[in-house]
Amino acid sequence: MVDFGFDKLMLIGAVALVVLGPERLPRVARTVGTLLGKAQRYVADVKAEVNRSIELEELQKMKGQFETAVTDVKSSVQAHVDSANQALQSTWADLSVDGSTSEGGMSGEGGYYGGPVPVYAHPKKNWRLKRGATPLWYKQRQGVRRHAQSGAARVARFRPPRRAS
Template sequence: MLDFGFDKIALIGAVALIVIGPEKLPRVARTVGTLLGKAQRYVADVKAEVNRSIELEELQKMKSQFTSAVHDAERSVREEVDSATGALNQTWRDVTNDGSPTSYESIGLAPSLPEYRHPKKNWRLKRGATPLWFKQKAGVRRHSQSGAARVARFRPPGRT
């Protein structure tokens, strides 16, 4: 940038003192200082904005690389699954259509899976089947109570 040594700054100060005068020099120096400060802040803001844009571009590159890697992995997994499924289906067709006497069709049996049946569990029935004496002994709450009602219920007799 600009290279200012001590001798150049002293020369500029002497010329400013002669041209501007000793009364107005402090005010001019303050004004120049504030303008230089604003300029430095503006340069710092521009640098920060440039750095943010560079980081954003880097993040976008990383995102595109990551998404391409994910798509490649997904494609390779899908190809492997498809090839394994094809091989399994081919093996199943070979086993079921080989014409040997041990196949299901030759002995008159068709392979079938059992039909799904819901277990018909009713947790309310199970919970209601617990005896009342056991619930009382185990301290199971059967009804909700507020704190004040619970205190009033368990207050010793004779106290009000």
């Protein structure tokens, strides 16, 4: 970078004043200032673009490292799950070979304690029947809606009556 001290700037200003004259020097100074500003903005934009590309490359490297870590963890978890599944299958096969499932293991006819395994039955609760069993006078007092009503009808129903003038 070119180093301009105060003495060099004074020398350049004096030469410009002599060469250009006092009439054209302010206009040239404004033009030079504008060009220097544009050059500084261009350099700043180039620096920002370079920084963004460097950050993008770093993020892509981090993404690659993260993806490899994820695949490593996934493969290790899958290996553990497979080994546990194989152990479970071998234990299940050993139980089946021993004949313990027919004596009340986990088959359909008996549970762990020898009794029958209960089958899930839906609790047949009919909420419409319960709501229908409520008397109409109680529903009216509690404000339970008995019929579907549009929003406009509901507003009209609860709008105060107009006073006759």
